[in-house]
Amino acid sequence: GAVVSQHPSWVICKSGTSVKIECRSLDFQATTMFWYRQFPKQSLMLMATSNEGSKATYEQGVEKDKFLINHASLTLSTLTVTSAHPEDSSFYICSAGKGQGRITDTQYFGPGTRLTVL
């Protein structure tokens, strides 16, 4: 199968600190990775699409300087929430695809990371 892992699975941090979340494709090379956030009982919101070796494409309304995405290899993408504040508390989910920048390719989701900012 296609397995995607995320680390950490949950994190609690103080307001103003930065938090890094890792997303790894364990048994396949992911040319494209996607980052989502999900609030309780709400829809998933696509934050950005990242292709290996290039800059991420952010969705409208998502602050690029706030949510830093790095996709340095075909198996690893990281999301850094900079200067986190309580309103950034959410469930962050990544997914990985084997295509190139087309979200219509099959996506394999990670288990998610629960971020709580105090």
Next chain:
Amino acid sequence: EDQVTQSPEALRLQEGESSSLNCSYTVSGLRGLFWYRQDPGKGPEFLFTLYSAGEEKEKERLKATLTKKESFLHITAPKPEDSATYLCAVQSLSGGYQKVTFGTGTKLQVIP
């Protein structure tokens, strides 16, 4: 603005009782419609992608269909392990900009 509405919000079925979940959408330049299954506290599991009206896809007890205005996820003879939240999402292209919009999901509970 793109909109995706899923109904019902919640559905409770007896094991073996077939039913359908609805996903109505209003988008400009539809590129694809997706169905996912999500268990509590976990990431979504991809089920189907539909690209054009009239297209149908099946997987075990699930069948997804698509028209120009809505998609249905038909569940035939569901089992308790089918209990989950089912999410619908659409990808659209407008003004050269791609956008993905998710519905709020239908929470399905299948009772033994």
